[in-house]
Amino acid sequence: xxxxxxxxxxxxxxxxxxxxxxxxxxxxxxxxxxxxxxxxxxxxxxxxxxxxxxxxxxxxxxxxxxxxxxxxxxxxxxxxxxxxxxxxxxxxxxxxxxxxxxxxxxxxxxxxxxxxxxxxxxxxxxxxxxxxxxxxxxxxxxxxxxxxxxxxxxxxxxxxxxxxxxxxxxxxxxxxxxxxxxxxxxxxxxxxxxxxxxxxxxxxxxxxxxxxxxxxxxxxxxx
Amino acid sequence: xxxxxxxxxxxxxxxxxxxxxxxxxxxxxxxxxxxxxxxxxxxxxxxxxxxxxxxxxxxxxxxxxxxxxxxxxxxxxxxxxxxxxxxxxxxxxxxxxxxxxxxxxxxxxxxxxxxxxxxxxxxxxxxxxxxxxxxxxxxxxxxxxxxxxxxxxxxxxxxxxxxxxxxxxxxxxxxxxxxxxxxxxxxxxxxxxxxxxxxxxxxxxxxxxxxxxxxxxxxxxxxxxxxxxxxxxxxxxxxxxxxxxxxxxxxxxxxxxxxxxxxxxxxxxxxxxxxxxxxxxxxxxxxxxxxxxxxxxxxxxxxxxxxxxxxxxxxxxxxxxxxxxxxxxxxxxxxxxxxxxxxxxxxxxxxxxxxxxxxxxxxxxxxxxxxxxxxxxxxxxxxxxxxxxxxxx
Numbered sequence: 001x002x003x004x005x006x007x008x009x010x011x012x013x014x015x016x017x018x019x020x021x022x023x024x025x026x027x028x029x030x031x032x033x034x035x036x037x038x039x040x041x042x043x044x045x046x047x048x049x050x051x052x053x054x055x056x057x058x059x060x061x062x063x064x065x066x067x068x069x070x071x072x073x074x075x076x077x078x079x080x081x082x083x084x085x086x087x088x089x090x091x092x093x094x095x096x097x098x099x100x101x102x103x104x105x106x107x108x109x110x111x112x113x114x115x116x117x118x119x120x121x122x123x124x125x126x127x128x129x130x131x132x133x134x135x136x137x138x139x140x141x142x143x144x145x146x147x148x149x150x151x152x153x154x155x156x157x158x159x160x161x162x163x164x165x166x167x168x169x170x171x172x173x174x175x176x177x178x179x180x181x182x183x184x185x186x187x188x189x190x191x192x193x194x195x196x197x198x199x200x201x202x203x204x205x206x207x208x209x210x211x212x213x214x215x216x217x218x219x220x221x222x223x
Numbered sequence: 224x225x226x227x228x229x230x231x232x233x234x235x236x237x238x239x240x241x242x243x244x245x246x247x248x249x250x251x252x253x254x255x256x257x258x259x260x261x262x263x264x265x266x267x268x269x270x271x272x273x274x275x276x277x278x279x280x281x282x283x284x285x286x287x288x289x290x291x292x293x294x295x296x297x298x299x300x301x302x303x304x305x306x307x308x309x310x311x312x313x314x315x316x317x318x319x320x321x322x323x324x325x326x327x328x329x330x331x332x333x334x335x336x337x338x339x340x341x342x343x344x345x346x347x348x349x350x351x352x353x354x355x356x357x358x359x360x361x362x363x364x365x366x367x368x369x370x371x372x373x374x375x376x377x378x379x380x381x382x383x384x385x386x387x388x389x390x391x392x393x394x395x396x397x398x399x400x401x402x403x404x405x406x407x408x409x410x411x412x413x414x415x416x417x418x419x420x421x422x423x424x425x426x427x428x429x430x431x432x433x434x435x436x437x438x439x440x441x442x443x444x445x446x447x448x449x450x451x452x453x454x455x456x457x458x459x460x461x462x463x464x465x466x467x468x469x470x471x472x473x474x475x476x477x478x479x480x481x482x483x484x485x486x487x488x489x490x491x492x493x494x495x496x497x498x499x500x501x502x503x504x505x506x507x508x509x510x511x512x513x514x515x516x517x518x519x520x521x522x523x524x525x526x527x528x529x530x531x532x533x534x535x536x537x538x539x540x541x542x543x544x545x546x547x548x549x550x551x552x553x554x555x556x557x558x559x560x561x562x563x564x565x566x567x568x569x570x571x572x573x574x575x576x577x578x579x580x581x582x583x584x585x586x587x588x589x590x591x592x593x594x595x596x597x598x599x600x601x602x603x604x605x606x607x608x609x610x611x612x613x614x615x616x
Contacts, residue, residue: 051568072572079570090565094237095230106226107571107579113226137237153569 001027002048002161002193007057009040009047018043020057020216025209027062027160030187030194032204035213041197044213045163048195049082050074061161076110083154083192085183087166089146091138091153098134101125101152111157124152128182144175148182155186162187164196168203180206227575231582241555242587248548249591252541254598256534261599263530265606267523273409274519276346279319279488279496281309281503284511291518294485296410297326297334304482305510307419311479316502318495319488325422326484329383330398333368335415337422345489348411352376353402356418359429359472360464363402367412376400379463380415382425396425397463408607423481424464424472431472432458488512556580 004023010016018040025031033041046052047059050066053074059066061081069077078084091100099106101121105113125131128148133141138149147167154162167183168176180203187194196207204210235242273295282290283303292298304327313321322345325337340355342348343363353376356363364374374380382396398417406412423429438444438454446453464472474481490496503512556563563576602609 046568049568075570075572084568086565086568090561090568092562092565094234099230099233103230103566104569106230107566107569107575110570 001025001060001062002195003058003060004048005058007047007054007059009043009052009054009057016040018047018216020044023211025193025195027193028188028191030184030206030208031196032207032210033195033197033213034199034201034204034210035216039213040216041213042165044216045084045165045195045197048161049084049163050078076108079104079108080110080157081160083157083159083162085147085150085154085162085164085167087169089138089143089150089170091146091149093137093139096135096137097125097130097141097149100138100149101156103153104157117156121152121156124155124186127186128152143171144179147171147175147179151179151183151186155190155192158190159192161193161195164194166197166199168198168200176200176203227578227582228586231579231586235583235586241551242590245548245551245587246590246594248544249588250594250598252544253591253595256537256541257595257599258602259530259533259537261602262606262609263526266526266610269409269607269610270519270523271516274515277487277515278490279499279512280485280515281305281313281321281488281510281512282485284509287511287513287518288522290485290511290513291515293326294324294487295515297336297414301327302484304484305486306479307481307483308479309510310483310486313486313488313499316499317491318499319490322487322489323419323483324485324487325419325482327482328422328425330380330415331372331383333365333413333415334410335362335382335417335422335425337417337419339419342416342487345487346407346409346411348407349405350402351405353400356401356416356421358464359418359420359424359469360396360398361401361417362398362421363404363416364400365404365412365414365416366406368415369400369403374400374403376402394462396421399465419481419483420474421464423474426482428476428481429472429474431464431468552584 002023002025004020006022007018007020009018016038033044035041043052047054048061048066050069054067057067061077064077066074066077092103095103098121101124102113102117105111105117111117122131122134125134128151130141130145130148130152133145133149138146141149147170151167154164162183164183168179171179183194184206198204274291277295280291280294282294283305285303286300289298289300290302293300293302307323310321310323313319320341322341323337323339324342326334327337328335336342343355350363351366353363362380364380368380369375372380378400379397380400382398384395398415398421404411404416417425420429424431438452438458443454443458444452445455488499490499500512500514503510566576567573
């Protein structure tokens with residue numbers, strides 16, 4: 001379970017402030033976050049992932065207080081317990097599909113790359129329909145295939161929480177639905193929690209809950 | 224660590240062209256000063272070792288460097304000639320063993336050196352096959368000449384005319400190879416050695432032709448009387464010396480004034496060397512007696528002065544290139560800012576990013592060092608030739 005209490009965050013140089021008195025998300029829940037640009041949706045994902053640290057308040061994931069962890073602990077927690085899917089996929093162009101999926105295991109000591117992880121990588125690729133693309137460089141893949149690779153990369157460490165930032169934002173309508181299907185299937189299979197920022201209102205019906213961020217957003221002057 | 228190097232390798236191999244350019248630039252920065260140093264060390268070693276092993280050298284007064292370079296390395300610079308009489312003078316002084324040298328002619332690219340058999344003992348040259356020259360028209364060739372021209376004992380080698388346009392010049396002499404020297408890794412490997420008399424035959428001071436007493440052809444025989452025989456230029460000149468025509472070869476004039484390019488003087492003791500040198504100090508002397516070691520030392524001093532200048536130039540160029548490479552690296556990491564942010568977001572530490580960058584730089588440096596080492600190895604194989612070409616030809 002994810003819980004946020006009395007959270008307050010602002011960027012030092014920007015006229016922006018995010019205040020969330022209380023927010024809780026249950027295990028296995030699929031939550032969509034909507035709101036105007038600059039409302040702090042991505043900032044919340046970064047706060048949940050421990051990339052940003054709040055000035056005040058508490059963030060807990062399964063009773064682990066993210067805000068209390070050191071930098072190194074937050075990194076280890078993030079790479080092993082949280083999967084992140086970016087809007088621009090953020091794949092490494094010099095790596096092939098398999099190496100992109102295995103990438104988190106190569107850049108952190110918190111994850112161990114072994115035979116079972118490699119097998120799981122192949123299974124996951126098969127599940128998301130990119131098994132035949134494993135040896136291809138990411139630059140030769142289509143947009144939809146790239147996002148499937150990004151989902152595989154996020155899912156491979158078997159995280160408890162998946163944070164998706166506009167995961168379907170760069171895809172055509174046909175691909176959007178397919179990718180979301182694949183993401184939902186993968187999340188449900190692993191009983192993970194999904195928190196997805198989206199501007200795509202057509203997809204909202206498929207989520208368990210929708211949080212409108214308008215309520216949390218304040219200009220610095222009025223904050 | 225393996226994973227870090229794996230990722231670094233993937234990045235480097237993906238950006239092949241950029242990597243190759245960087246590797247080449249860094250390898251060049253490393254190679255240039257090292258190669259220069261290597262060549263200079265080899266020059267010093269090669270030039271000095273031969274100079275040190277040649278105690279004194281007698282030649283015509285003039286440029287001592289030309290004299291040394293011609294006599295030690297059979298370079299193209301030809302000093303004025305001295306007379307054969309000088310050999311006798313040194314010999315009769317009892318102070319040194321004279322070894323005459325007449326290095327004026329060539330066979331293709333290879334110098335023909337007229338000398339005595341003492342030269343082979345003096346330079347400790349050994350035969351790999353055959354024997355030393357014993358008869359007029361015979362020669363011994365260096366290992367590299369044999370290898371390059373595919374010659375063996377019993378084969379023939381031709382002297383080259385001095386000037387292609389000299390119609391009145393002497394004919395090339397076809398010489399018989401009687402022996403091939405073992406490799407000595409010196410200029411001797413590239414040379415053709417003949418007896419002094421054979422060298423003088425090449426010059427035309429000695430020659431052989433058909434017996435004038437047996438000529439009956441009126442076009443060749445112009446006049447015959449009790450005391451002399453006059454023939455036309457149609458008389459057959461021999462261009463090869465063999466057992467049948469050897470007796471017909473003869474020299475005109477006084478042999479004591481026949482030319483030499485130099486005489487190596489091997490003193491019997493230090494005192495003799497000093498006395499002998501004193502004899503040639505007078506400004507009225509037409510000959511000079513030099514210590515090749517001193518002449519080569521002067522040459523090397525000049526080269527090393529130039530080296531400091533070249534070092535400074537290479538340093539400035541290397542510094543400019545290094546700055547350019549640093550700029551390339553920094554621009555490259557600026558372009559990769561998104562990628563680095565992504566891996567930070569995934570959970571990578573700053574230390575790991577630094578390790579990744581260090582691994583990439585290490586691989587590039589390793590390849591550069593490898594390429595530089597290959598270049599130096601290749602240079603090592605050809606450096607003797609380069610040194611000889613730089614200083615001798």
